[in-house]
Amino acid sequence: MIRATSKGFRLHIGFFGRRNVGKSSLLNAITQQKVSIVSPEAGTTTDPVEKPMELLPIGPVLFVDTAGVDDVGALGAQRIEKTRLAINRTDIGVLVCESGVWTDFEEKLLAELRAHKIPVLVALNKTDLQRPNTEHMIRFEQENLPYVKLVATTGEGMDKFRAKLWEIAPAESVEPPALLxxxxxxxxxxxxxxxxxxxxxxxxxxxxxxxxxxxxxxxxxxxxxxxxxxxxxxxxxxxxxxxxxxxxxxxxxxxxxxxxxxxxxxxxxILLSRLKGDLVAQTRAAVTVDSLRPGDKVLVAESCTHHPIEEDIGRVKIPRWLQKYVGGDLEFTTVKGRDFPQDLSPYKLVIHCGACMWNRQEMLSRIAECHRQGVPITNYGLVIAYSLGILERALEPFPEALVAYKEARQEQLEAVGISSLADLDVIEMSLVN
Ligand SMILES: Nc1nc2c(ncn2[C@@H]2O[C@H](COP(=O)(O)OP(=O)(O)OP(=O)(O)O)[C@@H](O)[C@H]2O)c(=O)[nH]1
Ligand code: SF4
Ligand SMILES: [Mg+2]
Structure with a gap:
């Protein structure tokens, strides 16, 4: 049995905004179902609510309704954190606000979505209560920031909303990149x-x-x-x-x-690294295995939760192969799903699964975070192939990554005083003989 489109292949459309602006009402209006609870009380949505749907002409999408970013108190801070995590996996951000109202919260959200390079659509909701502010609209037009006027409770403006989403959908959602x-x-x-x-x-x-x-x-x-x-x-x-x-x-x-x-x-x-991640960067990171020393800490991250088996790849096989390659014990920590340490400084290397359950945006966000903290992040297949001495072969179908691999290897060799890969072959030959 083959299941319907998994989350990882759906365009993620996130609804963000302050509390009570109508994010959940908008989700219900676009899906024409009562998916998310709506109430006049601020802070109704606490955890992100997801709804998969076939949205023509875009195709399979996943709508994600979130908690308001102006939530208060200790619980509020946790809810805001979950909303921030949802930004990491967003392909299109819908910034929902009340018509005529634009506060610091909207401004900061817009900056955050833009910092993640996420296309943004501003939804001016509740236009039945207040007309949109002309100055706001002039500013949006000057900045090429698409906006749409809505009444989520009646569904008014929903056709335009759909059309705008299609207009700003990333090219990848129209023609998905190749797996193989x-x-x-x-x-x-x-x-x-x-x-x-x-x-x-x-x-x-x-x-x-x-x-x-x-x-x-x-x-x-x-x-x-x-x-x-x-x-x-x-x-x-x-x-x-x-x-x-x-x-x-x-x-x-x-x-x-x-x-x-x-x-x-x-x-x-490795195909997944190309499809969901950054094959060139993750290839370069695989080569940093050469700088690992016994006792170093390595973080193994899996995007989904599954019950590990005896010969589990992340917990048993990779540690075994890698420790053999390094010639001593390493300290492995395994994390699953979205439980990813905020502070990566203890780790010398992050080894990630292919993230087949995630969309590309989420994997790229994780890679970007590792890069920001200066910790190399590679992938299961790449690190296994490297520690088994077959990475060059495994990269032959991907010329760009193969070049990156050779460059990275060269840099590693130069760091230890061997001037070329050819010299290394001579050294290896003389060791064998
Ligand atoms: N008049 C009017 N009321 C609306 C509109 N959209 C939503 N509302 C009302 O605004 C209130 C808040 O709506 P929600 O959809 O729960 O807002 P939310 O942004 O999800 O709120 P939180 O989950 O608390 O962050 C509800 O009473 C809705 O009925 C609209 O377009 N016009
Ligand atoms: S590659 Fe897919 S199945 Fe394997 S751990 Fe990652 S998300 Fe789960
Ligand atoms: Mg809500």
């Missing part, structure tokens, strides 16, 4: 290696795997899906070698051993 369809041509074959371990969802395949199959079909390519144990037999049986092998990173080492060097090989999580 650009890596393979018509009539070619890709082999997808999917171990069915205890972590695999019961009776179905993961959304990411389903999307991979769909993209290969869209590319008029053939797709062979195998478990890791069946890979050798499959490769032996194929008359023409596949143009690409994509594996779950948990079995990267076995798959790399079985797949001939002439066949391009990568991992699902």
């Amino acid at each position: 369809r650009d890596l393979i041509g018509p009539n070619e074959t890709a082999v997808l290696v999917m171990p069915i371990d205890k972590e695999a969802p019961k009776g179905r395949i993961k959304q990411l795997q389903a999307q991979s199959i769909r993209e290969l079909l869209d590319a008029e390519a053939s797709c062979v899906v195998v478990k890791d144990a069946g890979l050798q037999r499959t490769l032996d049986n194929l008359k023409t070698p596949p143009s690409l092998v994509v594996t779950d990173a948990a079995v990267f080492d076995q798959v790399a051993r079985v797949t001939p060097d002439s066949i391009p090989l990568t991992a699902f999580s």
